[in-house]
Amino acid sequence: DIQMTQSPSSLSASVGDRVTITCRASQSIRNDLHWLQHKPGKAPKVLIYAAFNLQRGVPSRFSGSGSGTDFTLTISSLQPEDFATYYCQQSYSAPYTFGQGTKLEIK
């Protein structure tokens, strides 16, 4: 199985901050990497698919980069509604594994 390692596991930041979350795969996954936002009691929401493609309707302050084994999600200017848990996920090969999550909290 492909292991996905996210860092950090938690993060405190303020509105307006620039935030970066990283995800590393245990082997190359080309660009088959997706970023999700999850708020309690809500459906997870895809922000970025295939490493850098912005999902329809997602604000442009979210961006993704990387390929192979190392990937990054960047939020250019945090908004109050962005405080949530973020996951990376690979779809290169089954079982389709997720990172352990990054909980983004208000400082």
Place this chain on the structure above:
Amino acid sequence: EVQLVESGGGLVQPGGSLRLSCAASGFTFSSYWMHWVRQAPGKGLVWVSGINRDGSSTYYADSVKGRFTISRDNAKNTLYLQMNSLRADDTAVYHCVREFDSGGYWGQGTLVTVSS
């Protein structure tokens, strides 16, 4: 608008069975792979099973292989997960997910609780 609405969760005793359903709308259901992903209380997301567009190929996590069966009815725009021999560690919210690679969409999930 893409909508995925899960149903069928509930409380079941260890060893029991449940069938989850996911009603899809807002897109051409038969054109997409579909998946089930679960989240146990306080834990992360775990892929459970996937099925191709016409239902001819299915895939399972090792933890559910031989106990769970994924299927779909493209005429009814519905995805299913038949869960047998349920165990306490199957307790989770189960989400229906439209194909990962083309910008996935997730349902809100249905809670399955396995307890005596």
